[in-house]
Amino acid sequence: MFSIFNSQQEYYSCEWLEYGIHFSPFGLEPCCMYVPDANYGSMFVPLKSGEYNLSDFYKIKKKIIEQHKKGYINSNCIKCYNLKKIYWEKSSCIKHIVLDLNYKCNADCIYCFTHKNKYKYNKIVGVPVLDILKKMIKRGTIKPDCEIHISGGEPTLNCEFEEIIKLFLKNNFNNIRIYSSGLEYSEIISTALHHNACKLIISTDSGDRILLKKIKNIDLYDKLWENIQKYCNSQESDKTGVWLKYIIIPNINDNIDAINNFLLKVKEANGKFIVIEIERVWYNCNRKNDMEMKRILKLVKYIQIKSQNIGFEHDLFPSCIYAIDDYHSIYDSLEIEI
Numbered sequence: 001m002f003s004i005f006n007s008q009q010e011y012y013s014c015e016w017l018e019y020g021i022h023f024s025p026f027g028l029e030p031c032c033m034y035v036p037d038a039n040y041g042s043m044f045v046p047l048k049s050g051e052y053n054l055s056d057f058y059k060i061k062k063k064i065i066e067q068h069k070k071g072y073i074n075s076n077c078i079k080c081y082n083l084k085k086i087y088w089e090k091s092s093c094i095k096h097i098v099l100d101l102n103y104k105c106n107a108d109c110i111y112c113f114t115h116k117n118k119y120k121y122n123k124i125v126g127v128p129v130l131d132i133l134k135k136m137i138k139r140g141t142i143k144p145d146c147e148i149h150i151s152g153g154e155p156t157l158n159c160e161f162e163e164i165i166k167l168f169l170k171n172n173f174n175n176i177r178i179y180s181s182g183l184e185y186s187e188i189i190s191t192a193l194h195h196n197a198c199k200l201i202i203s204t205d206s207g208d209r210i211l212l213k214k215i216k217n218i219d220l221y222d223k224l225w226e227n228i229q230k231y232c233n234s235q236e237s238d239k240t241g242v243w244l245k246y247i248i249i250p251n252i253n254d255n256i257d258a259i260n261n262f263l264l265k266v267k268e269a270n271g272k273f274i275v276i277e278i279e280r281v282w283y284n285c286n287r288k289n290d291m292e293m294k295r296i297l298k299l300v301k302y303i304q305i306k307s308q309n310i311g312f313e314h315d316l317f318p319s320c321i322y323a324i325d326d327y328h329s330i331y332d333s334l335e336i337e338i
């Protein structure tokens with residue numbers, strides 16, 4: 001651990017450490033952030049007799065927060081870009097949930113943590129979570145405005161997926177984000193989109209058949225874009241629940257042609273909303289590299305301007321937001337030719 005300061009009031013923490021919970025197939029932790037050189041064991045609560053151990057989770061979280069208040073930052077968090085020093089409101093409510101329902105996936109993205117051993121990860125099925133969610137809703141630990149991220153792996157491959165979405169819909173949750181490969185069409189996702197209860201985030205990262213195969217190791221280009229179009233059409237014309245993501249992956253899709261192909265394909269599929277992210281592991285390792293960050297930020301700005309010109313809305317994922325914050329004067333001065 002590493003001591004930064006001694007204040008009891010403002011202290012280093014983050015939204016996830018304070019109000020978050022990440023259900024993984026192996027146990028619980030406050031967040032799902034990958035940070036270089038982090039010691040993950042220090043905030044992880046493994047399954048107990050094959051089940052989630054909520055009481056130990058709350059104890060460990062409380063202990064870490066108390067240490068942060070004293071200036072001892074958990075080794076997990078030291079290099080994390082989410083860490084900030086402010087006054088944190090005390091709350092026993094969970095405001096952010098990540099449900100990694102399983103690690104099995106029908107894609108094999110080169111930037112995914114499962115890529116290093118796909119065979120192993122594809123055998124990791126989830127732990128039942130439906131009953132715990134029911135209890136948390138009943139006790140008021142999670143409320144309808146709670147931000148819920150459902151991912152994995154591919155969440156639609158989990159046997160509880162449909163029931164989980166039905167539970168949230170029945171209880172009027174409307175801040176749900178489902179991260180899917182998009183390769184299996186799901187009727188319950190379309191229903192949730194139709195009710196404006198969820199955002200569906202699909203990272204295609206390309207609009208080009210060959211590049212898609214290179215990034216995701218799958219040959220299902222037509223099926224993917226057909227599914228995306230079906231999802232886009234399941235909403236009323238002015239709604240933007242389908243978020244099509246472009247993760248800028250240095251040395252893979254960090255060029256204007258690849259970006260233009262992506263934007264064209266989004267338009268063809270009737271998409272209206274795009275999301276931009278810088279590949280997180282690369283960003284965490286290169287965020288102080290001025291030359292590389294300037295090059296990547298130029299692409300971010302290009303996507304923003306070009307997508308606005310086409311008529312899309314767009315959003316930035318945290319790595320982009322932090323990069324623009326860190327390099328705001330450079331970013332503001334970048335001149336972009338469209």
Ligand code: SF4
Nearest residue numbers: 014017031033077080
């Ligand atoms: S690793 Fe980052 S996101 Fe996770 S609890 Fe620490 S500061 Fe928050």
Ligand code: SF4
Nearest residue numbers: 105107109112153181
């Ligand atoms: S779709 Fe998501 S879970 Fe599946 S391999 Fe790609 S990043 Fe990993």
